[in-house]
Amino acid sequence: MHTTAAQYSDTVDILVIGGGINGTGIARDAVGRGLKVLLCEKQDLAGATSSASSKLIHGGLRYLEQYEFRLVREALAEREVLLGNAPHIVHPMRFVLPHNKNLRPAWMIRIGLFLYDHLAKRSKNLPGSQQIPLGNTSAYALPLNDTIQKGFLYSDCNVDDSRLVILNAMDAQNRGAQILTRCECIGLETKENTWLATLRHQDGSIRQVQAKILVNAAGPWVENIQNLLARHSSKATDQSKLRLVKGSHLVTPKLYEGTHAYILQNKDKRIVFVTPYQNDFSMIGTTDVDFHGDPGTVAISPEETDYLLQSVNAYFKRPVRPEDIISTWSGVRPLYDDAQGNASTTTRDYVFDISGGTGSEPPLLSIFGGKITTYRKLAEHALEKLAPFTGKHQAWTSTAPLPGADLPNADINLFTSQLQKDFPWLPKDTASRYARAYGTLALAFLAGKTSLESLGQHFGHDLYEVEVKWLQEHEWASCAEDILWRRTRLGLHFTPAQTLALQNWLEKQTVN
Known part of the structure; x- marks a missing residue:
């Protein structure tokens, strides 16, 4: 069984707060570099945003329209890394993009898919894109309206997002990291150029941990952790850096046969995925709406439900109705506020807020944004940023399989x-x-x-x-x-x- 908070040592090199994909990825990378690491998570691993994604490892085709070429290139490259390092939970998937000439011309989509195919190296398991007919003879056309005659086919991957988190935590622990779940950080202060964190386990026991470096990977609660520090610091917290954006999904009985997914264009320039889920179901998502309130109580709204159903029903023959919905989930993305008016165009790229490291202020790294696809690269970049304080410069995770991957x-x-x-x-x-x-x-x-x-x-x-x-x-x-x-x-x-x-x-x- 896993040990409890009271059994852990008091001093570590890095304390990671947050047991989502970014926190576990950083803990794994750090301990693999020879650092002493403790991660605490106030609930369950992947208990929030990291288990409420669209379950995709993808480059983000729509981000090309926003000129986020660096993000797309990095995500496509990471898609290959994850296919190699986690082939048991990351699997190739073909995506059908039905063409609607009133939204984007075919030439624009062809150019976008050409870039998508060539911005990064692509494995033989991921066939390139192609234009396809969607007439009566095409299996891809069966669930679609008869008015749709043309479409495009390209490759990406699906993933079990919460298991990806678990496997990173397992590997981190196997390499010597201490992973504490249901253990909340309730106090932070600095003492003699180190962090002094007060942790409270679910059994009520209290433990103090000293850490040379603090990594704030609390996701939607990133500012809550910063505010813990602000109580003991004259340094003001910049509240404007965080923009919470909600993404919601629906699950229905299986809408079509096959292992392929659909990517549906909408009039608002957004896209909605329809993907096979757990053999017997289909998953529809996602939305992009600003969120205000407690991320722990996030839920889909009637407006989001209507939006997703209208998106699917604009393309599919058989209408999907509210009574078809079996389950829903919502996640809150902790994005960096780049002052974009539209939640859907706010950057998904990750941003580090680094302070301290000089004088009596120990280093603090807070994480905003990020995608599950690029979590490993985010962790690698985070450890590069911290290398001046750790002396550990050697990256290693790109060729290191996750537990269970030795197929x-x-x-x-x-x-x-x-x-x-x-x-x-x-x-x-x-x-x-x-x-x-x-x-x-x-x-x-x-x-x-x-x-x-x-x-x-x-x-x-x-x-x-x-x-x-x-x-x-x-x-x-x-x-x-x-x-x-x-x-x-x-x-x-x-x-x-x-x-x-x-x-x-x-x-x-x-x-x-």
Whole structure:
């Protein structure tokens, strides 16, 4: 089991606040450079924005229109890195862009896709773009209105976003980092050129940690952490740097057959994705609206629901209605306020706010913006910025696989077939889910198992005791929500009664 706050040492090189994709990525990079690292997260890993994304590893085709070429180039390059370092959870996907001549001329889209194909090196697993007919003979045209006769095809990737966070945290811990979940930073001050942080664990225990460097990766709460410091500092906090932008998604029953996605243009120049989700569903998103309030209570609005449904219904034959919606989620993006009037055009590029490092002020790095696709590069750049204070200049993560990524020939399908061969009693869908969630880590909890009965108690929908225990002991899961919505993604299938039964079982384990 994971250790609690009271068992950790008092002095570290870097304290990272925030257990989302940026925080875990930085913790992993830092500890791999030989630094002593502690990360604290007030809730669960990936408990907010990092589990509420569009689940895509992509360059951001629409950002070309905003001339964000550096961001797109970096994202496309990182797409290749992640395909190589996490082939179990990052998978190629083809995207269909139906053409609407009233929104963007075909020549403009062709130029954009040409740039998208060539701004960065592209692997053989990601075929290039092409113009395609969308007549009656095209499988891609089946769900689309008959008036749509032409479209474009290009490649990107999908990802299980919260598992990407977990794997970074696991690798960080395996390399020596201390990962504290449900442990909130409630106080910050400086003492003798170091940070003194007061941490409160969910059991109420208090611990103080000294750190030479503080990394504020709190996402939508980045200014809350800055304000903790402001209580003990005469330095004013610039409240105008943060712009919170909400993105919401809908989940419906599967709208079409196939593994491809659709990217739909809208009159407001934004785009909406429709992607396959968890085999039986389709995911529709996202929105871009300014958000004010507590990010912990974020939820989709009726206006966002209408916007997403209207976007899909402008292209699809069969109308999607509000009663078709099975689930929704919303995330708050902590963007850097570049004074753009429109939330959708605010830069998604990341910005570092660095202070201290001279005199009696220890270094503080606060992070604004960023995309899940570029998290590894963001972490690398953050450690480069901190190198004058750490003396650690050697980047290393670009060729370092994440846990479970050591698949034969980096081929998820080959590994899935091997898993079915080695465990022939395992249902095909279960073997596929294990492969795509855990990669070779699945072999650890399947070792010695000879039947479904040997997997222990069955909670429903192919979730067995052996997997739940793995998630408790190795992946910081402590409640049913952690397991169903951020580790396995089985929450859409579980009934309230099944969820309650799982939660009761977990609580009994804690007591015992």
